[in-house]
Amino acid sequence: MSKIRYERPVIKKIETGMPNKFGTRTEYEPMTHIDGLAVKSLVKEYGSPLFILSEKTIRNTIKKARKAFETRYPKVQFAWSYKTNYLNAICSIFHQEGSWAEVVSGFEYDKAISLGVDGKKIIFNGPEKSEEDLAKAIKNNSLIHIDHLDELYTITELAEKINFRPRVAIRVNMDTGVYPMWDRFGFNYENGQAWDAINKIMHSGKMELAGLHCHIGTFMLSPYAYGIAASKLAELALSVEQKFKHEIKYIDLGGGFASKNTLKGSYLPGTDINPSFDDFAEAISTALLNSNFKQDKLPLLILETGRALIDEAGYLLGSVISNKRSSTGRRNTIVDIGVNILFTSFWYDHRITPAQAFTQYTEDTCVYGPLCMNIDVIRESISLPLLNRGDHVVIHSVGAYNMTQWMQFIALRPNVVLIDMDEKPHIIRLRETLDNMNSQEQVPAHLVKFNK
Amino acid sequence: MKLRKNVAVSEAGLLFNPVTGESFTVNPIGVEILNLIREDKSPDQISKAIVDKYSTDQTTFEKDYDDFIGILYHHNLLESHEETTI
Numbered sequence: 001m002s003k004i005r006y007e008r009p010v011i012k013k014i015e016t017g018m019p020n021k022f023g024t025r026t027e028y029e030p031m032t033h034i035d036g037l038a039v040k041s042l043v044k045e046y047g048s049p050l051f052i053l054s055e056k057t058i059r060n061t062i063k064k065a066r067k068a069f070e071t072r073y074p075k076v077q078f079a080w081s082y083k084t085n086y087l088n089a090i091c092s093i094f095h096q097e098g099s100w101a102e103v104v105s106g107f108e109y110d111k112a113i114s115l116g117v118d119g120k121k122i123i124f125n126g127p128e129k130s131e132e133d134l135a136k137a138i139k140n141n142s143l144i145h146i147d148h149l150d151e152l153y154t155i156t157e158l159a160e161k162i163n164f165r166p167r168v169a170i171r172v173n174m175d176t177g178v179y180p181m182w183d184r185f186g187f188n189y190e191n192g193q194a195w196d197a198i199n200k201i202m203h204s205g206k207m208e209l210a211g212l213h214c215h216i217g218t219f220m221l222s223p224y225a226y227g228i229a230a231s232k233l234a235e236l237a238l239s240v241e242q243k244f245k246h247e248i249k250y251i252d253l254g255g256g257f258a259s260k261n262t263l264k265g266s267y268l269p270g271t272d273i274n275p276s277f278d279d280f281a282e283a284i285s286t287a288l289l290n291s292n293f294k295q296d297k298l299p300l301l302i303l304e305t306g307r308a309l310i311d312e313a314g315y316l317l318g319s320v321i322s323n324k325r326s327s328t329g330r331r332n333t334i335v336d337i338g339v340n341i342l343f344t345s346f347w348y349d350h351r352i353t354p355a356q357a358f359t360q361y362t363e364d365t366c367v368y369g370p371l372c373m374n375i376d377v378i379r380e381s382i383s384l385p386l387l388n389r390g391d392h393v394v395i396h397s398v399g400a401y402n403m404t405q406w407m408q409f410i411a412l413r414p415n416v417v418l419i420d421m422d423e424k425p426h427i428i429r430l431r432e433t434l435d436n437m438n439s440q441e442q443v444p445a446h447l448v449k450f451n452k
Numbered sequence: 453m454k455l456r457k458n459v460a461v462s463e464a465g466l467l468f469n470p471v472t473g474e475s476f477t478v479n480p481i482g483v484e485i486l487n488l489i490r491e492d493k494s495p496d497q498i499s500k501a502i503v504d505k506y507s508t509d510q511t512t513f514e515k516d517y518d519d520f521i522g523i524l525y526h527h528n529l530l531e532s533h534e535e536t537t538i
Contacts, residue, residue, distance in 0.1 A: 008520070
């Protein structure tokens, strides 16, 4: 006779009318499969923890984003934000979908070139661009977004030396009514810095001022801020045309669209309250169409959104190492996913779903990672179904920033697998090994020997 | 080890302690264990009954049983704190 499925015994006090930081149960169905592949088999084949990226979700999301903008504004171009996730396979999906590359360092610039991106379709942002990087970008006719005056002067000198007219934009920061106001990138709109930079570019005659750029914030929950930014940049572009008889070809509103993750401290889940692509598109397109651009002279709208395009396509699979009790009797569950590979657990209350069947019984749980560090907390308070040692969990919406900001710390970084459109898995980044780490190190000869 | 006399446990898993006025929910296997405790079964007997019936092993159950009993003590639902290890 087959035995009944075991669930550990649990008793939970009923507390009514009391605010509870653990919230109510949120998971009703286990996530046994991702894009048709069993979580259990994926873990068995590729190990635990394991990053999974869904090509289907990536392509559907970028299509949704493009549709939201292209149905409202005639000239739209997305540029994939490399820093959000620069795994080669991921960048290539976005390039196949027509995105340009948006890079913020020489390393990222070289990565885009090595993937075969046309230099003319690379937007070079960021506060640090070496002379060597800039020279390369000028020769490749890339779009260089100037962050500060030192960079402006360097480009002027290089343009003269190389005898090539670089295509540039200035990065503009401004008050869009949100707090905190991001004023570290580029030149300020309100105090005249932006105009000062524009005047210098136009009077030098060494560069082509092709566009205007801004990056107003990150995980923006208000689409209206983008509307204000678009209006201000449109006004600036029209003033440049009036003053210098020079047409600004594009307006780049940067990135910062919120994904559907839930920010820590948020009362409601991100899936319910965060703006959609349509909300952002409506605010931006309305602002640009309502500005004084002539119908046939509308600038190209460039968008560098990263997080909102990739977050939902990423999953992190892990396994339960142990269940413990805290000094107060709270359930502590240790999983093999640490904050070194899930950096975004510092920002979000990530959704966690068990990968195997469970009942309606839950426990107020704190989920810890495996690192011997007190800060290694994945979720401080979550009402989770009962998990046993060895059970698998799926952490949702981890596609953005985790595979670029992750750290080799205490443990080695795991495999990253892409599930393609035909639901076939491919390793797109191999798990690290001790040899990988040691190959970067050198031990001076006098330190090689010691008493064993 | 005994469950406090006045503590009532329903088949559906609702536990009520009239001394404190506190109510609890217990999952089915928890109710089964509470009933076995009520029947004065020893930890060894409880373990055997559960391992025979459910897809688990003795080590796993021992760990979960100790944890469960610990929480019963925490909520003051047991008469006395005796050795509970199987």
